[in-house]
Amino acid sequence: MSGARELLRSERLCKNFGSLMAVRNVSLAINESEIHAIIGPNGAGKTTLLNVLSGELLPTSGLLIFADREVTGWTPDRLARAGLGRSFQHSSIFEDLTTFENVRLAAQVRLPSSMRFILSARRYQEITQRAEKILADLALSHLTATLAGEISHGEQRLLEVAMLSAIAPKLMLLDEPTSGMGKAETRELIEVLRRLAHEHTLVLVEHDMDVVFTLADRVTVLVNGAIMATGTPEEVRRNPGVRSAYLGERA
Amino acid sequence: MTPLALASPPLGLTVIRAAAATLVVAALVALPAFGSPFLVTQFSRVLIYAIFAMSLDLLVGYCGLVSLGHAAFFGIAAYVTALLSDKAEINNILITLPVSVAAAALGALVIGTLALRTSGVYFIMVTLAFAQMLYFVAQENAFFGGSDGILLLAPFRLGIGDSTWLSLGDRATRYCLILSMALLVLCFLSFLVRSPFGCVIRGIRSNERRMRALGYAVGRYKLICFVIAGAHAGLAGHLYVVLTSLADPSILDWLHSAQVLLMLIIGGIGTLIGPALGAFVLIVLTDQASELTEHWKLVVGVVVIALTLFSRGGIVGLARSGTASLFARKPS
Numbered sequence: 001m002s003g004a005r006e007l008l009r010s011e012r013l014c015k016n017f018g019s020l021m022a023v024r025n026v027s028l029a030i031n032e033s034e035i036h037a038i039i040g041p042n043g044a045g046k047t048t049l050l051n052v053l054s055g056e057l058l059p060t061s062g063l064l065i066f067a068d069r070e071v072t073g074w075t076p077d078r079l080a081r082a083g084l085g086r087s088f089q090h091s092s093i094f095e096d097l098t099t100f101e102n103v104r105l106a107a108q109v110r111l112p113s114s115m116r117f118i119l120s121a122r123r124y125q126e127i128t129q130r131a132e133k134i135l136a137d138l139a140l141s142h143l144t145a146t147l148a149g150e151i152s153h154g155e156q157r158l159l160e161v162a163m164l165s166a167i168a169p170k171l172m173l174l175d176e177p178t179s180g181m182g183k184a185e186t187r188e189l190i191e192v193l194r195r196l197a198h199e200h201t202l203v204l205v206e207h208d209m210d211v212v213f214t215l216a217d218r219v220t221v222l223v224n225g226a227i228m229a230t231g232t233p234e235e236v237r238r239n240p241g242v243r244s245a246y247l248g249e250r251a
Numbered sequence: 252m253t254p255l256a257l258a259s260p261p262l263g264l265t266v267i268r269a270a271a272a273t274l275v276v277a278a279l280v281a282l283p284a285f286g287s288p289f290l291v292t293q294f295s296r297v298l299i300y301a302i303f304a305m306s307l308d309l310l311v312g313y314c315g316l317v318s319l320g321h322a323a324f325f326g327i328a329a330y331v332t333a334l335l336s337d338k339a340e341i342n343n344i345l346i347t348l349p350v351s352v353a354a355a356a357l358g359a360l361v362i363g364t365l366a367l368r369t370s371g372v373y374f375i376m377v378t379l380a381f382a383q384m385l386y387f388v389a390q391e392n393a394f395f396g397g398s399d400g401i402l403l404l405a406p407f408r409l410g411i412g413d414s415t416w417l418s419l420g421d422r423a424t425r426y427c428l429i430l431s432m433a434l435l436v437l438c439f440l441s442f443l444v445r446s447p448f449g450c451v452i453r454g455i456r457s458n459e460r461r462m463r464a465l466g467y468a469v470g471r472y473k474l475i476c477f478v479i480a481g482a483h484a485g486l487a488g489h490l491y492v493v494l495t496s497l498a499d500p501s502i503l504d505w506l507h508s509a510q511v512l513l514m515l516i517i518g519g520i521g522t523l524i525g526p527a528l529g530a531f532v533l534i535v536l537t538d539q540a541s542e543l544t545e546h547w548k549l550v551v552g553v554v555v556i557a558l559t560l561f562s563r564g565g566i567v568g569l570a571r572s573g574t575a576s577l578f579a580r581k582p583s
Contacts, residue, residue: 054464080466092464094457105454109466114447115475121450167465 312521355485400499
C-alpha cells in the first residue's frame, strides 16, 4: 500500500439520500498508475460512490483529496480540468455529432480556452490530429463521419473511452466500461484499458469478474455502501467475508 | 434534427449552394435600382428581422436555449436609440449603434446571469417574465413615451462631427446599410458556429452533462452565447428604429418574441440561413395576406401549420431532403 504516490484519497466519505445511506464511511486510497477496481453486488452504491468522486454528487460528509489538494465540493468540470475524468455506464455521447466530432470536442478542452470565435475548429491542427490518433488507436477510424447515435452499442462504449482518453486526465473513473458488450468486444476493450493504464491511473467500477481479475492491481469490495475489503485480487478472492457476500453468490 | 457534421458536402451541392447564394445577394443588392419604394422598405424590414431571427437561432438552434424573451434586447436597443435621438438629439449611428448594442448586451448579461440558473420550461418562463417586465416599464412610464412610444422626427445619419457621409433618411441608402449589416451578421455567425466556441455550445445542446464531465465550464459558455445573441438582437432593434423612426411598447411584447421563434420554425432551426428565410416568408406572407383579407391571420396560420406538419426542418429541411434525393439518384 505505502511506497507508491497517492493520487486520490477519500476520507470517511458518506452520501445519504434521505434515510438511505448509499455510501458509508468510505476511506479509499488510489495510488498513481495502478488499476483499481471497485466491485460489489447490485445496489452496493458503486455508481453513487463514483458520482461523489467525480463531483456529480455532493458528499453528505467526508473529504476528497486529489493530487494533494482538497477537492471536496468541486464541480465535475473543475475536477475534470484538474485531471479527474470519468466515463458513464450508459453511454453519454453527443448523438447528433459525428464520431470524430465527439472525440475532437473532448480533445478541444485541452485548449487554454474555447472562447475562440472566428477560426474554424478544424483549423486547430493539434486538436484535430489528437482526435484522429485516438480514433485510430481504438480502431474507430472507419466511423469518423458517422453520427455517434448511429453506431453500434459496443462502438459507443469504445467511443465513451475514446472521449475520456482525449482529455488525457491523470485519473480515469470508468463506470462499467464493458456493460452490455459481447465477449470479443470485451477482450478488445480490456486491451485498450491495459494500454491506457501505461499513462493513466484507472479506477474501474465493474460487474464482469473476468475483467476485474485480469486487469486490476487492487480491488475494493463495496457492500451496502461500505468497504468490506481492499487488497490485491488474490487477497480479495481469499477473503471469507467477500466469498459469502459476493463471490459466493455467483459460484 | 440536423446533423452537426463539420464535413464538407459533395461538390455538386456546394456549387448549387454557391450559385443560389450569389443570385440572392445580387438580387438584394440590385433591389433599390428596380424595386418600388414599398418593396425597398419591406425588404429593409425583412433584413432587420433576418438579423433578429439569426440571433435567436444562435440561442435556440445551437445552444439549445429556448427563450421567449428575446424581444427584450431588440427593445432595449430600440429604446436607447430612440431616447438618444429624442432627448439628446444624437442621430449619428456611429454613436447610437455601438451605444444601443452595448446596452442590449448589458441587458443580456444581467438577464442571462439570472435566467441561466434555470433550464428548460423554467428558462422559457423566466426570459418571458423579464421581457414582460420591460414591456410594462416602457408602457407605464412617460419618460419612454407610454403606450404611444417615442416617435422621432429627425432622420439618422452617418458621419463624423457635424459632417454627414450618409443620410439615412434616404430609403435606398438606409436599405444598403441594413443589407450590409445583415450580410456581416450572417458571415460572422457562420464562422462563429464552426469555431471552437460554436462547437462547445453545440455540445451543450447535445449533452450538457457530458460537457461538464469533459471539463467545460458550461455556465460561462451559455452566458457568453446569451450575450452575443442579445447584442445581435440589439443591432436589429437599432436598425428597426433607424428604419421606422419609432420605438413603441409592442416591440417588447412577448408576441414579438414569439413571432421571431415562428420565423425559426418556418425556416429551419439551427441553420442560420433558415431563420433568415423564415423572416422573409413570414413578413411577405403577412403583408400580402393582410392586403387581401382581414382574416390574414388565418392564412398565415394555415401556412405555418402546413410547413411544420410536412417538413419538420422548415424550409431548409425541405430543401435539404430535396437536394439529397436529387444527388442520391445519380450513380456515383
